[in-house]
Amino acid sequence: MEVRSKVKKILGQWRHKKVQNDWTNKNIVVFGDSIVAGQELVREETPYRDAVYAKLASYYLNAHKLENFAETGTGQFKGQHHLDHLTGWTHSFEGSIQHYHQEIQQADVVLIAYGNNDWKQPNPDGSLHTLDEVKVKLRENIQRIRLINHHVQLVGVLETLAFRNHKPAWHLEGPNGFTYQEMLSAFIEVYQECDVPIFDIRDYHLGNHMDEYVDDRDHFTLPVHKQIAKCLTDFVRHDYKSPVQHFGKTIKLIYTDHFFEDAEIRGKLFDYTLKMEIEGKNVEILTFEYHADFEQKLLDLLQNYSLPKNMIITNIFQYYAEPLNYIGRNYVKLRINDEGLINQNDILFLKIEDDKFMVPISSKEWSKRLSMGEFAINWLRHYLSYSDDIVLCQNDKIQFLKLEQLEEVDTSKLSKLIKLE
Known part of the structure; x- marks a missing residue:
């Protein structure tokens, strides 16, 4: 009986790994900032979670449920001041992992959609963080999730280009002393090092133009969220590979x-x-x-x-x-x-x-x-x-x-x- 139970356990783990690209009846968890939370998706309706790309993609892929724990203004180094004070815990990436420990245990897939606020905001006490600290934080947070759930499928999402003063912010240096390009490269480096597949909307020709954002800065319009959802669906169905990886x-x-x-x-x-x-x-x-x-x-x-x-x-x-x-x-x-x-x-x-x-x-x-x-x-x-x-x-x-x-x-x-x- 003991041998049979071990074989059953091994086969169960193999099947779990084998069909990770199938979200049917799976539990999906999202950690991120205002972009995936739905900030300003529809003007004066904030957040608007039911129409963000992650929610739509989970519907297209027949997931059992999606739990969106993204919050406006959050990142790896800071939470959301009002919510932190109201709930008594910090809504940073690390704080969210600790608070939603049980949900991570039950998750099949976890989407990580941070970066924008790490570039444009200092720490809550006004101090700054370096690019190396961005990498260390991300690496540690990935490890925290995997310690909670050894079999969870992680996906790193690179959401947005960002615009400032009607121009791409790609080469713009934020208050922490690094550019948007350098920040994105840091996230890519850690995801690759940790063997986390990367969903990069640039591979689908999205997010490159200012009119794709409702505020001419960071947050996508409803039609673009729908497009991103279809692309994320394609990404998952093709074993977490983008067209660039395929072709x-x-x-x-x-x-x-x-x-x-x-x-x-x-x-x-x-x-x-x-x-x-x-x-x-x-x-x-x-x-x-x-x-x-x-x-x-x-x-x-x-x-x-x-x-x-x-x-x-x-x-x-x-x-x-x-x-x-x-x-x-x-x-x-x-x-x-x-x-x-x-x-x-x-x-x-x-x-x-x-x-x-x-x-x-x-x-x-x-x-x-x-x-x-x-x-x-x-x-x-x-x-x-x-x-x-x-x-x-x-x-x-x-x-x-x-x-x-x-x-x-x-x-x-x-x-x-x-x-x-």
């Missing part, structure tokens, strides 16, 4: 000429992709050309040229039609009517009036009218992030581009690439 990091190559017409610059483009393949690097070509038979033209092109098999070609219109299809690199069928472009679900995703473009910004609102050039730059600002290597292929030149240099992309000829008939 490899790609050099984003912006190509502003006719992609399906033979030209000297296109020859240089193909030569460059082959060179990158020899160096073991992937290339993703970003195009701005619309044809009703785009997919067939692409297949014909790939058959006629010896191009790298891992090369990715992303079309601005295909991406807007169904962004999440690009997680699996699938093209969707598009069609056009009197209003604009329709995706395969018969949803109008792009309005076109007098050669001007409008994209949906919510379920009821559309953007202002954009020229083709404005439309293209707007997409690039959303699609590209500070984690990308960017190359511009234009005017017979191939050159590296910084994210801040997108204004240098010549969009004057892009309107000629659209064939709406």
Whole structure:
């Protein structure tokens, strides 16, 4: 009987580990700050927990329950002053682990979504913390959770880019003496060291633009929370791996000429992709050309040229039609009517009036009218992030581009690439 019980225990542990990417009937716990707590998700309704990405993803994945212990203003070094005083315990990450000890014991998955406040806030007593102290704290808190529950699946969430004064805060130094970029790198380093999978929204082309945040700073709009939820669902179902982990990091190559017409610059483009393949690097070509038979033209092109098999070609219109299809690199069928472009679900995703473009910004609102050039730059600002290597292929030149240099992309000829008939 004793041998049988040991075998049963071992098999139970193996099964538990085997199906960790299946949240069906599992208990999910979230620790984090105001972003996942729901701060300002809907203006004047704070917090708004029922619509945050973690709640929606747990619903999509058929979890038994999700317990959201995230709180506004919290981090690894401080709690929430009002709540701390009211409840008699500190709502920092460490304090929350201690207080919710029993819930962690019963959890199958724990999401960790801190970082923003560690960058922008000093300690409660006014003292500062270093980047090394950020790493030590995170490492210790991960160990605390694992001591409570040896079998729990941890997931580290990198939520946001953050904006200040209408500009990305990526290179902005906070009061503690390190930049947002350095803070994020510190979290990545510890997660990798501790073998914690990282859900990074930049891998899904989210969080890169200010209009994705309700306060132009840190907190996502409701539509973006819904998008993040779908991406987190995909991340879990693919064994806690992002598209970047599946397909490899790609050099984003912006190509502003006719992609399906033979030209000297296109020859240089193909030569460059082959060179990158020899160096073991992937290339993703970003195009701005619309044809009703785009997919067939692409297949014909790939058959006629010896191009790298891992090369990715992303079309601005295909991406807007169904962004999440690009997680699996699938093209969707598009069609056009009197209003604009329709995706395969018969949803109008792009309005076109007098050669001007409008994209949906919510379920009821559309953007202002954009020229083709404005439309293209707007997409690039959303699609590209500070984690990308960017190359511009234009005017017979191939050159590296910084994210801040997108204004240098010549969009004057892009309107000629659209064939709406």
